[in-house]
Amino acid sequence: MDAGWSPEDRAFRKEVRDFTQEKLPAAIRDKVMSGRPLERQDYMRWQDILAQKGWIAGFWPKCHGGQDWTASQSYIFQEETTYAGAPWLLPFGVNYVGPVIYTYGTEEQKARHLPGIVSNEVFWCQGYSEPNAGSDLARLSTRAHRDGDSYIVTGSKIWTSMAHWADWIFALVRTDSDAKPQAGISFLLIDLNSPGITIQPIQSIEGAHHLNQVFFDNVRVPVDNRIGEENAGWTYAKFLLGHERVLSAEIGKAKRMLERLRSLAEERNLARDPRYLENLARLETDVLALEWTTLRMLDTVMGGTAPGVEASMLKLRGSTVVQEIAEYTVDVLGHEALAFDPLFLEETINDPSSELSRNMGVVSEFLFQRAPTIWGGSNEIQRNIISKHALGLG
Amino acid sequence: MKLTLTQEQSMLADSVTRFMTGKNATGEEESIWREVAELGWLGAGVGESAGGFGGGREMAIVMESVGGNELAEALAPVFVALAILEKSDPEAALISRIISGDVVACGLLPEMAADDSLQLEDEMTSVSGQFHALANVHRARHLVLALPEATLLLSVSDANVHLRSYRGMDGKTKSDLKLDHVALSEASVLSKGPDAVAALNRARVTHAAAITAECSGLAAALFQYTLDYVQQRRQFGQPIGGFQALQHRLVDMFVAVEEVQSLALAAARAATIEDAPESALSRAIAGASDRALHVAKEAIQLHGAVGMTEDLPLGAGLRRLKVLQLVPGGAETQKRRLLQSFN
Numbered sequence: 001m002d003a004g005w006s007p008e009d010r011a012f013r014k015e016v017r018d019f020t021q022e023k024l025p026a027a028i029r030d031k032v033m034s035g036r037p038l039e040r041q042d043y044m045r046w047q048d049i050l051a052q053k054g055w056i057a058g059f060w061p062k063c064h065g066g067q068d069w070t071a072s073q074s075y076i077f078q079e080e081t082t083y084a085g086a087p088w089l090l091p092f093g094v095n096y097v098g099p100v101i102y103t104y105g106t107e108e109q110k111a112r113h114l115p116g117i118v119s120n121e122v123f124w125c126q127g128y129s130e131p132n133a134g135s136d137l138a139r140l141s142t143r144a145h146r147d148g149d150s151y152i153v154t155g156s157k158i159w160t161s162m163a164h165w166a167d168w169i170f171a172l173v174r175t176d177s178d179a180k181p182q183a184g185i186s187f188l189l190i191d192l193n194s195p196g197i198t199i200q201p202i203q204s205i206e207g208a209h210h211l212n213q214v215f216f217d218n219v220r221v222p223v224d225n226r227i228g229e230e231n232a233g234w235t236y237a238k239f240l241l242g243h244e245r246v247l248s249a250e251i252g253k254a255k256r257m258l259e260r261l262r263s264l265a266e267e268r269n270l271a272r273d274p275r276y277l278e279n280l281a282r283l284e285t286d287v288l289a290l291e292w293t294t295l296r297m298l299d300t301v302m303g304g305t306a307p308g309v310e311a312s313m314l315k316l317r318g319s320t321v322v323q324e325i326a327e328y329t330v331d332v333l334g335h336e337a338l339a340f341d342p343l344f345l346e347e348t349i350n351d352p353s354s355e356l357s358r359n360m361g362v363v364s365e366f367l368f369q370r371a372p373t374i375w376g377g378s379n380e381i382q383r384n385i386i387s388k389h390a391l392g393l394g
Numbered sequence: 395m396k397l398t399l400t401q402e403q404s405m406l407a408d409s410v411t412r413f414m415t416g417k418n419a420t421g422e423e424e425s426i427w428r429e430v431a432e433l434g435w436l437g438a439g440v441g442e443s444a445g446g447f448g449g450g451r452e453m454a455i456v457m458e459s460v461g462g463n464e465l466a467e468a469l470a471p472v473f474v475a476l477a478i479l480e481k482s483d484p485e486a487a488l489i490s491r492i493i494s495g496d497v498v499a500c501g502l503l504p505e506m507a508a509d510d511s512l513q514l515e516d517e518m519t520s521v522s523g524q525f526h527a528l529a530n531v532h533r534a535r536h537l538v539l540a541l542p543e544a545t546l547l548l549s550v551s552d553a554n555v556h557l558r559s560y561r562g563m564d565g566k567t568k569s570d571l572k573l574d575h576v577a578l579s580e581a582s583v584l585s586k587g588p589d590a591v592a593a594l595n596r597a598r599v600t601h602a603a604a605i606t607a608e609c610s611g612l613a614a615a616l617f618q619y620t621l622d623y624v625q626q627r628r629q630f631g632q633p634i635g636g637f638q639a640l641q642h643r644l645v646d647m648f649v650a651v652e653e654v655q656s657l658a659l660a661a662a663r664a665a666t667i668e669d670a671p672e673s674a675l676s677r678a679i680a681g682a683s684d685r686a687l688h689v690a691k692e693a694i695q696l697h698g699a700v701g702m703t704e705d706l707p708l709g710a711g712l713r714r715l716k717v718l719q720l721v722p723g724g725a726e727t728q729k730r731r732l733l734q735s736f737n
């Protein structure tokens with residue numbers, strides 16, 4: 001089934017495919033393929049390779065170090081690289097704070113922060129959620145008050161992915177407690193080496209450490225590190241969330257996981273098992289429906305219409321489909337999935353030949369894939385958005 | 395018809411639950427095991443003539459009450475062993491040594507063995523077979539094998555019994571077991587013919603009652619956690635339990651827990667009166683596992699990010715239920731057996 005890609009798109013797809021095949025280190029590819037957790041150096045190594053090619057921030061405007069990719073090129077890039085087993089391109093700098101900075105930042109901010117993202121030298125993390133502000137993000141309470149040309153920040157952020165690896169955090173802070181919740185928020189760029197910041201690890205259910213709580217105790221942040229206007233941070237935050245949601249339907253990943261499912265099933269002589277075949281057919285159908293919904297949406301975006309509720313729909317279905325493939329892959333492993341030890345996984349993480357650690361990767365991924373239906377605006381929140389904005393209910 | 399608990403049974407449930415509260419810490423497993431034996435609860439699996447105080451229902455009550463706790467996986471195979479031994483000879487000395495906690499014995503069913511690996515050889519003078527991911531076997535001195543042809547009592551220390559133990563998804567030790575032409579003496583064949591079939595039936599109902607009871611206890615605990623949480627967690631200026639979208643999800647969880655309890659009761663009744671078609675036992679295991687898994691996944695989702703952390707026992711619940719689905723003899727095995735029964 002052909003979506004009518006232009007000759008340029010086809011050529012680009014081939015270029016990305018060839019490049020990934022040639023440059024993606026086998027050890028990283030193997031980890032990704034099996035679902036084992038990656039380390040900071042794995043992400044960085046691949047992103048360095050992309051940075052050298054100029055492909056870290058391909059969708060950015062050329063003047064900021066991007067390639068002016070069209071939406072379809074961004075889609076093709078994501079699909080091809082993830083399908084081939086490349087690590088998730090960490091979105092915190094490239095997809096989140098970068099576009100906020102070049103859209104709303106000052107010339108100094110652009111000059112200071114964009115090059116580090118494009119060259120993959122600066123590791124960012126996202127400081128939105130707080131213990132009492134998750135789905136209801138606008139109720140965040142980390143406070144920032146003015147002291148001369150600084151803000152003094154006190155409070156904490158939680159579920160901050162990879163904060164322990166990061167150099168900088170972009171954070172939403174409350175600068176006006178009297179205004180309506182959305183109206184008193186500012187968007188700050190904070191150097192994680194600032195005095196007064198402590199980062200505490202949180203262990204997740206697959207046994208890995210990627211989540212953190214970040215504490216701010218009277219942390220001094222130059223006012224120059226504020227994006228845009230004081231108390232207008234919600235506007236920039238929402239702009240960013242829009243970018244977050246477009247990315248969530250991971251067609252390349254879903255296809256890659258289906259392929260692994262098929263090969264694991266064949267290795268276990270299930271290729272003719274009726275229960276397996278029925279499940280496989282169902283999951284393949286889900287991926288096809290997701291892919292063509294994504295393509296339809298891409299077409300709309302190319303036609304100049306901004307993504308709206310379609311993005312919520314893709315988040316909803318994308319997260320669910322990948323979650324189901326991940327779980328069914330464990331089911332296909334059967335009793336072989338039962339040997340699972342996060343410590344072992346960490347120790348043998350660089351041994352691609354170990355079937356045991358590959359199986360454990362499948363289990364680890366199953367457990368981790370409970371998260372995407374929760375993060376990035378939970379699926380319940382996406383349904384609220386769709387019912388309100390697409391269906392006009394409530 | 396009387397399906398509700400007797401007063402004694404309610405008291406048993408209460409005291410096991412009370413004992414288990416706060417015993418979730420890992421590492422103290424051995425001492426809990428000893429305490430449980432001292433309290434006499436291993437005797438829940440067998441009748442008075444065998445030195446116990448129960449039968450299928452009492453055993454299920456103990457399993458359900460520890461269902462939210464990791465001890466369940468260690469208890470189930472012991473209850474199966476006791477059931478097989480009692481059926482073979484209620485006066486066997488081994489029974490009382492198991493009940494007192496002196497020795498551990500694990501009961502095994504043919505459907506727990508790797509495909510077609512289980513064989514009685516040379517006119518029942520030796521047995522071979524392979525088993526994966528068995529619980530509690532690493533502590534066991536004896537294996538009690540219920541086969542349709544014969545009931546076997548094997549010693550784990552036999553040179554032809556090979557064990558390989560590893561950490562399982564539920565954090566507990568699992569063992570792969572290989573019986574490599576293990577010689578059978580007269581003493582190791584506990585019964586043959588129709589008696590062996592009867593022991594196997596007893597083993598199966600006990601296994602089904604144990605697994606479904608654990609699903610039931612665990613699902614109820616995960617549901618209660620979630621119900622408490624949505625009443626206390628506030629977002630958008632109200633408890634999230636006030637959102638109808640979540641109320642309906644909780645109702646579905648509640649109904650699922652109720653149905654798991656029903657399936658567990660059916661299996662426990664079957665274990666008491668030892669009368670149930672195999673397909674009903676398979677359906678009870680598969681149905682209880684599916685529903686409990688649904689509850690575990692919803693529990694995580696409705697907690698939000700905190701549900702993804704080891705700070706709460708939800709991930710542990712999901713992992714344990716996944717084990718009960720995939721472990722040989724568990725829900726997947728039963729679904730396969732159901733399909734085969736139509737052929």
Ligand SMILES: Cc1cc2nc3c(=O)[nH]c(=O)nc-3n(C[C@H](O)[C@H](O)[C@H](O)COP(=O)(O)OP(=O)(O)OC[C@H]3O[C@@H](n4cnc5c(N)ncnc54)[C@H](O)[C@@H]3O)c2cc1C
Pocket residue numbers: 125126127128129133134135136158159160161162211371374375376377378379380381384627629630634637639640695696697698699700702
């Ligand atoms: C693995 C992982 C990584 C993350 N990384 C980051 C990160 O790097 N930076 C960051 O800032 N945040 C991060 N998050 C946090 C994520 O954005 C939040 O988890 C999400 O916004 C939900 O908030 P919460 O967890 O507080 O759940 P809550 O908002 O408390 O929600 C609990 C439950 O209630 C439901 N609910 C809430 N409101 C409604 C409603 N109105 N109607 C119906 N249902 C409702 C939710 O859907 C959920 O099921 C991460 C989360 C996870 C799991």
